[in-house]
Each structure stands twice: as structure tokens, then as C-alpha cells.
Amino acid sequence: MNDIVRTVDLSKRFRSTVVLDCLNMAVPEGSVYGLVGPNGAGKTTTLQILVNIRRPSAGTAEIFGHDSRQMSPCDFAQIGYVAENQELPDWMTVQGFLRYLKPFYPTWDSARAAELLHQFDLPPNRKLRHLSRGMRMKAALASSLAYRPRLLVLDEPFSGLDSLVRDELIEGILDGAEGATIRISSHDLGEIESFASHIGYLDRGRLQFSEEMSSLTERFREIEIVTATAADIPTNWPSSWLNKEHSDSVVRFIDTQFEQERTMAQVDRLFQNPKKSRLGRCLCAPFL
Amino acid sequence: MRQTLHIFRKDIRHLRYEIAAALLIAAAFAFAGARRARDFSEPGANQGFAWGLLLFLLPLAWWILIARVVHDEPLPGDRQFWVTRPYAWKSLLGAKALFIAVFVHLPLLVADAVIIQAYGFSPIHQLTGLLWTQVLLAAAFVLPVAALSTLTAGLLQLVLTSLAFSIAVLLYNLSAPLLHRYAFWPELEWMRIYSALLLVVAASVPIIVWQYARRKTTSTRTIGVAATLLVLFGVPALPWTTAFAIQSRLPSKRVDLSSIQIAFDSNRKWAARALFQGKDQVRIELPLEITGIPSGTEVKPDGLTVNIEAAGVRSWRADRTPWTYFENEWNATSLDTAVDTGWYRQIRNEPVTFRGSLYLTLYGDGRTTVIPFQSRSVLVPNVGLCSAGPGPGMGNGAVFCSSGFRPRRDLISFSFIPAVQDGSRTRTGQSRLEFLSYSPFPAGLSLEPVTQFFSFNTEPGAFAGAAVQTLEPLAHIRREFEIRDIRLRDFEVRLTPIH
Numbered sequence: 092m093n094d095i096v097r098t099v100d101l102s103k104r105f106r107s108t109v110v111l112d113c114l115n116m117a118v119p120e121g122s123v124y125g126l127v128g129p130n131g132a133g134k135t136t137t138l139q140i141l142v143n144i145r146r147p148s149a150g151t152a153e154i155f156g157h158d159s160r161q162m163s164p165c166d167f168a169q170i171g172y173v174a175e176n177q178e179l180p181d182w183m184t185v186q187g188f189l190r191y192l193k194p195f196y197p198t199w200d201s202a203r204a205a206e207l208l209h210q211f212d213l214p215p216n217r218k219l220r221h222l223s224r225g226m227r228m229k230a231a232l233a234s235s236l237a238y239r240p241r242l243l244v245l246d247e248p249f250s251g252l253d254s255l256v257r258d259e260l261i262e263g264i265l266d267g268a269e270g271a272t273i274r275i276s277s278h279d280l281g282e283i284e285s286f287a288s289h290i291g292y293l294d295r296g297r298l299q300f301s302e303e304m305s306s307l308t309e310r311f312r313e314i315e316i317v318t319a320t321a322a323d324i325p326t327n328w329p330s331s332w333l334n335k336e337h338s339d340s341v342v343r344f345i346d347t348q349f350e351q352e353r354t355m356a357q358v359d360r361l362f363q364n365p366k367k368s369r370l371g372r373c374l375c376a377p378f379l
Numbered sequence: 380m381r382q383t384l385h386i387f388r389k390d391i392r393h394l395r396y397e398i399a400a401a402l403l404i405a406a407a408f409a410f411a412g413a414r415r416a417r418d419f420s421e422p423g424a425n426q427g428f429a430w431g432l433l434l435f436l437l438p439l440a441w442w443i444l445i446a447r448v449v450h451d452e453p454l455p456g457d458r459q460f461w462v463t464r465p466y467a468w469k470s471l472l473g474a475k476a477l478f479i480a481v482f483v484h485l486p487l488l489v490a491d492a493v494i495i496q497a498y499g500f501s502p503i504h505q506l507t508g509l510l511w512t513q514v515l516l517a518a519a520f521v522l523p524v525a526a527l528s529t530l531t532a533g534l535l536q537l538v539l540t541s542l543a544f545s546i547a548v549l550l551y552n553l554s555a556p557l558l559h560r561y562a563f564w565p566e567l568e569w570m571r572i573y574s575a576l577l578l579v580v581a582a583s584v585p586i587i588v589w590q591y592a593r594r595k596t597t598s599t600r601t602i603g604v605a606a607t608l609l610v611l612f613g614v615p616a617l618p619w620t621t622a623f624a625i626q627s628r629l630p631s632k633r634v635d636l637s638s639i640q641i642a643f644d645s646n647r648k649w650a651a652r653a654l655f656q657g658k659d660q661v662r663i664e665l666p667l668e669i670t671g672i673p674s675g676t677e678v679k680p681d682g683l684t685v686n687i688e689a690a691g692v693r694s695w696r697a698d699r700t701p702w703t704y705f706e707n708e709w710n711a712t713s714l715d716t717a718v719d720t721g722w723y724r725q726i727r728n729e730p731v732t733f734r735g736s737l738y739l740t741l742y743g744d745g746r747t748t749v750i751p752f753q754s755r756s757v758l759v760p761n762v763g764l765c766s767a768g769p770g771p772g773m774g775n776g777a778v779f780c781s782s783g784f785r786p787r788r789d790l791i792s793f794s795f796i797p798a799v800q801d802g803s804r805t806r807t808g809q810s811r812l813e814f815l816s817y818s819p820f821p822a823g824l825s826l827e828p829v830t831q832f833f834s835f836n837t838e839p840g841a842f843a844g845a846a847v848q849t850l851e852p853l854a855h856i857r858r859e860f861e862i863r864d865i866r867l868r869d870f871e872v873r874l875t876p877i878h
Contacts, residue, residue: 177458177459178453178460179460182393191389192464195465196465244463
């Protein structure tokens with residue numbers, strides 16, 4: 092698979108604050124890449140650099156093999172970008188907005204645009220300023236799907252939306268962006284884990300990992316141990332065990348490098364005679 | 380081009396009310412301006428409140444229009460939808476330029492043409508003035524407002540920035556005279572204006588282009604602030620002598636100036652004086668004689684610099700605003716400067732040398748045009764259209780002239796021709812217009828396409844007509860002079876109060 096997005100040692104600093112620190116990542120074509128991380132991790136900045144809203148302080152970001160700083164209108168004609176708090180031309184109606192954008196895109200599909208309006212239940216003659224937050228996101232999404240972009244970049248698209256609208260949007264994205272590469276950022280993994288094929292985890296400007304969802308779910312396990320007596324809390328925890336908790340005879344943690352034999356051997360070594368161990372498949376949002 | 384027109388059409392749709400308001404004000408401006416032409420023979424009657432209001436409203440409407448059209452795709456910030464859409468920056472900039480050309484420049488061009496036509500000028504003959512007005516509109520108004528708009532994200536931010544800018548200019552203007560930094564240069568003021576405009580254009584164009592091409596708001600804002608400081612502090616620092624030197628290098632008519640000399644005017648020795656003014660100052664006046672003036676020409680001094688030197692004493696230099704160091708009345712020119720009393724006391728008994736430069740403009744190619752009373756307007760070359768008549772409420776004769784665009788460069792003199800000419804009645808009511816501009820450009824920095832001026836005669840009698848004499852500036856020259864062995868004590872004047 093070709094990489095449609097690639098960053099090499101991408102860094103961004105605002106005066107003395109380092110927002111991105113040597114970010115190296117690749118997004119394969121056709122994937123749904125979820126960039127997750129806590130607030131302030133640098134997700135939005137990363138996406139803004141990709142679509143040339145911001146310029147990197149160092150390193151490069153490439154889309155379709157072109158440096159993001161040199162992106163041409165032709166490149167933008169293949170990219171859909173939707174972000175929370177994006178300022179739309181509020182004075183336009185939904186229909187007027189789509190009609191205005193049409194000549195910018197050689198691949199604009201009017202039938203598809205009409206279909207999206209219908210699918211998202213958007214009132215065509217209502218001005219954008221009179222739409223609710225969810226409706227505005229839908230309008231922005233419809234305007235980014237009508238030309239079948241090769242790459243769809245979504246920055247916190249579900250932030251502040253109720254679950255019903257979120258589900259509608261996800262459905263719209265999955266239906267509308269068929270064949271497209273989707274790059275989506277979220278601070279809540281739970282929002283995107285159901286449809287992301289790849290996950291990158293960004294924390295304080297550093298990419299902690301970036302891999303396929305399937306290998307990630309194999310690697311991350313929640314482990315709960317019940318001991319016969321009140322557990323002696325060990326001090327020499329393996330570094331790959333995170334979110335460690337305990338209550339009397341119950342100890343719970345997440346192993347981020349799970350391999351059954353090795354993990355169980357470690358459990359046996361640290362806990363004397365565990366009565367029972369429970370291994371749960373987990374790519375849990377609370378952890379991330 | 381297709382994208383440019385597409386964005387242009389969108390802007391028209393969105394800003395239709397602002398466009399309508401601006402066009403309405405431009406139409407009112409044309410109408411009122413044309414009407415002023417009708418009231419032309421009654422100076423004062425046409426300086427109405429409505430005209431003044433229009434001169435305020437028209438730039439205000441343009442200011443709003445330019446800001447709104449630029450802000451329709453705001454450049455600073457990272458949330459605007461259009462930055463991630465396939466906009467070509469040249470198309471976007473082209474659409475905004477087209478909008479401003481159609482709804483700001485074109486209406487003014489039409490309004491100006493209507494107004495000058497109403498005054499009796501042919502718009503074709505005034506084409507250079509019409510077009511140069513457009514250039515000045517772009518340089519002095521459109522470009523800076525557009526540049527400021529590209530640096531701000533919305534109208535509120537623009538208003539606040541403009542207010543801050545206006546307050547800075549106001550504070551500067553209030554403090555500049557106290558600092559002796561700014562003095563009005565009558566004929567050469569145009570050079571300071573054009574220096575400022577050049578800076579404004581030199582900053583505005585890169586700001587606009589760079590903002591549209593790269594959206595580097597921090598860098599472009601720095602350029603904006605630097606240009607503002609340069610205009611406020613750099614332009615007033617331009618020395619008058621440099622301005623005159625530039626002026627003298629501009630193309631002028633070939634005249635042999637080698638014979639012109641400056642010397643002490645011994646025939647007017649009586650006019651020399653060292654006059655005590657209070658305790659601190661002594662005003663020194665020295666009559667100067669300008670000789671060797673080519674026949675058929677006149678000279679008008681524009682400025683003077685001088686060093687007053689005496690043995691063993693530091694010299695006194697007067698050159699900061701050279702045009703303030705001379706007095707000129709008709710053909711009599713005097714050096715006129717004030718020195719410290721302390722310094723004066725050191726040299727009053729010594730022979731001193733006045734060494735300096737006199738800056739002169741030579742006028743010639745005189746033309747006289749006679750305007751019969753109560754006839755139609757007559758075209759006076761280098762002036763405009765003039766008519767003469769009894770002049771209601773202003774004596775027995777009046778000449779009214781209207782000038783299209785260009786500020787006056789020629790020396791203009793008026794006189795009135797008696798109805799019956801005999802030995803006892805010659806031309807009367809001679810007057811001359813001051814406040815010229817040496818600007819070589821075909822229009823000035825004013826929204827009014829026509830300037831009006833008049834002269835009237837209160838002497839009794841009937842007049843057959845008026846004569847308008849013009850003298851064209853031919854060359855600007857600087858002549859050195861040296862006047863030796865003047866003992867200022869010989870010319871001392873101490874005024875005492877009369878009880």
C-alpha cells in the first residue's frame with residue numbers, strides 16, 4: 092500500500108513551546124487512520140500542517156508525495172477537510188454553499204451532493220448561521236464528500252455532538268468516503284475505535300505508537316488477578332504494565348506488550364499463587 | 380479567470396447592500412459636484428453641508444466596502460473554510476481587485492467625469508487628471524485599507540486597528556510641532572506627500588501579495604508597523620534642501636541661469652537691521668539683490684540657508700526650515716533670521732560674513748488672457764476655465780476660475796480692464812494668487828476634481844473685462860552668496876515704548 096500522508100521529523104514550536112517533536116508517521120492509502128491523544132497533544136496542529144494551514148518549524152509533511160507547503164489547488168481538490176469550529180460562510184444557505192463550491196472541484200458530483208443533503212437531513216434553504224452545531228458539521232461534511240476526495244481529514248469532528256448525530260456522521264463518513272483515505276483526530280478513542288483501521292497515539296507532541304488496529308488490540312490486554320489473600324503489591328512492575336490498580340485481593344492493570352506466555356510468567360513471578368487470572372481484550376479509551 | 384469571476388459574483392451577491400450604498404453615495408457625489416458647477420459664480424454658496432458630508436461619506440463607504448470584500452475570505456487565522464479549498468491565491472486576489480476596481484475606482488472615475496463635464500471641461504482633455512486621480516486613490520486609500528484588511532480577521536478588529544492607528548497619528552501630529560519636527564512646506568509639500576505615498580505603496584503591495592500568497596500574518600504585520608513608523612518619523616525627517624535639490628533635477632525648460640547673482644542690496648541699506656526682540660533674541664534682516672535675471676522672467680525665492688561667521692566666534696547657522704529665513708515682498712528679498720542675544724553681543728562690533736544659498740524658482744513664458752465681462756467661460760492655459768462679471772455682493776468686478784485636478788503651478792495675476800480707457804484709468808485691482816505647488820503630476824490628493832478660486836475688485840467704475848496673467852515655473856535653482864564685512868552694530872535698532 093502506498094502512503095498517502097507521510098511526515099518526516101515533523102516539528103512545530105510556538106515560541107518556546109514545543110507542540111510537535113520529530114513526528115514520523117505514515118498513513119497508507121485507503122486506511123482510516125485515527126490520531127488520538129489527550130487535549131493539547133498536538134493532533135490539531137499535525138492536521139493543520141498537513142493541509143498547509145500552519146507551517147512546520149522543522150521537518151516535512153507530505154500529502155500525495157507533495158510537500159504540504161507547496162500544495163496546489165489541484166491537491167486541495169482531492170482533499171476534504173472538516174474541523175470543529177471551522178468558520179463557514181454563514182450568510183450562505185446550505186444549498187448555496189454547495190452550489191458555490193461546485194466549480195472549484197472538477198470531480199464534483201451534484202447527484203451525490205443532493206444525496207448527502209438528503210442523507211444528513213439538511214434543510215437546503217436554511218442559512219448556515221441558523222444551523223445547530225451538529226447540522227453545521229453535517230453541512231461541512233457534505234461539502235467535503237460531494238467531490239469524492241482522495242483524502243478526508245477530520246479534526247475532532249464529533250466533539251460536542253450527541254451520540255445520535257455522531258452515529259449519523261460516522262455512517263455518512265463511511266458511506267460517503269468509500270475508497271478514500273480518512274485521517275481523523277480525536278481525544279476520545281471510543282469515538283473512532285469502531286471504524287479506524289490504524290491508530291497513532293500522540294502525547295505531548297510525541298508519537299507514542301502508530302500501528303494497525305488489529306495488532307494494537309492484540310497487544311493491549313486488561314489483566315485482572317485475584318489472589319487468595321490480600322495481595323502484596325510488588326514494587327518491580329514491568330514498564331509495559333500501565334494503569335495499575337488494586338483492591339484487597341484484586342489487582343488490575345493493562346499490559347501494552349501482551350504475549351500470553353510471557354505475561355503469565357511475569358504474573359506468576361510477581362504474585363504468589365494467583366487464584367485466578369482474567370485476560371480481557373482491550374483497547375480501552377480510559378487508558379488512552 | 381473563471382475562478383476569479385466566480386468569487387467576484389459571490390462577493391457581489393453577499394455585499395449587494397454595501398455596494399448599493401456606496402454607488403448611491405457616489406451618484407450623490409456626482410450630482411452635488413455637478414450642481415456646484417452651476418453655483419460656480421457664487422463662491423461660498425456652494426460650500427454646503429451636504430457636499431462636506433459627501434466628502435466624508437464617500438471614503439467611509441469605500442472603506443467599509445474594501446474591508447468587507449477582503450474579510451469575506453479572511454486571511455489571518457486557522458479556522459476559515461476557504462483555506463483548505465482549491466482556491467488559487469492569484470484568482471482570489473484578482474477577484475478582490477476586480478471588485479474594488481468596479482465598485483470603488485470606476486464610480487469615482489465616472490463621477491469625476493460628470494463633475495468636470497458640468498464645469499465645462501472635456502473629460503477627454505482631462506484624461507491624465509482623471510487617471511492620475513485613480514492612481515492617487517489607489518495609493519493613498521485603497522491599498523492601505525486593503526492591506527490593513529488583509530492583516531485583520533474582521534471589521535471589529537479593523538476598526539480597532541484603524542482607531543489605534545488614528546490615535547497614533549493624532550498624538551504624533553500634536554507632538555510634532557512641539558518637537559519642531561514638522562513644518563508645512565508650501566510649494567514642496569507635494570514631495571513629502573509623494574514620499575509618504577511611495578512608502579505606503581511599497582509596504583501595502585508586498586503585504587497584500589504576501590498575505591494572499593502565503594498568509595504570513597506575523598511577518599506582514601511587522602512590515603505594516605515598520606512602514607507606519609517610517610511614514611510618521613521618516614518622511615518629516617526629509618530635509619527641505621534635499622526636496623529642493625530633487626525638484627531642481629526634475630525636467631524643466633532650458634534657460635541660461637548663469638547670470639543670476641545674489642549680493643547685498645546697497646540701495647536698500649535702510650532695510651538692514653539688527654532688531655532686539657525681548658531679552659533673548661536679535662532679529663537680523665539683510666536686504667538681498669538678485670541680479671542677472673533673464674529678461675521676460677521673474678524669480679521667486681523659496682528658501683535660504685545661511686552661516687553668519689565672525690573671526691574667533693563660532694558661526695551661526697540657519698537652515699532647518701530654509702523657507703522661513705527670508706522675507707519677500709514684490710521684488711524685494713531679505714534674509715531674515717533670529718539669533719541669540721548672547722551670541723550677537725560677541726559679534727556686533729566685528730565684521731561678519733554672511734555665507735549661504737538662496738533657493739529660487741524662475742518663472743517665465745508669461746501669457747495674458749483677456750476675459751470679457753459677462754461672457755461665457757474662457758479657457759486660460761495652465762489655469763482652467765475663467766469667467767468675469769460684476770460679482771454679486773463683491774464689488775464691481777470679479778473673476779471666477781475653475782481648475783481641473785492639477786494643483787496650481789503657475790503664478791497667476793488678475794487685473795481689471797476699465798470700460799473706458801484713458802490716461803487716468805488703467806488696469807486696476809491687481810492681485811496675485813499664492814500657495815502654489817511645484818508638483819509635476821496632473822492631479823492632487825483631493826476628492827474634489829475641480830478647485831475654484833476667484834479675485835474681485837472693489838474700486839468704483841465699470842469694467843470691460845479682466846486679464847489673467849500666468850507665469851510658468853521654468854527652473855528651480857540654488858545660488859550661493861557671500862556678503863563680507865557687515866558690522867551689525869551699524870544696523871542696530873532698539874525699540875522703546877512710547878508713553
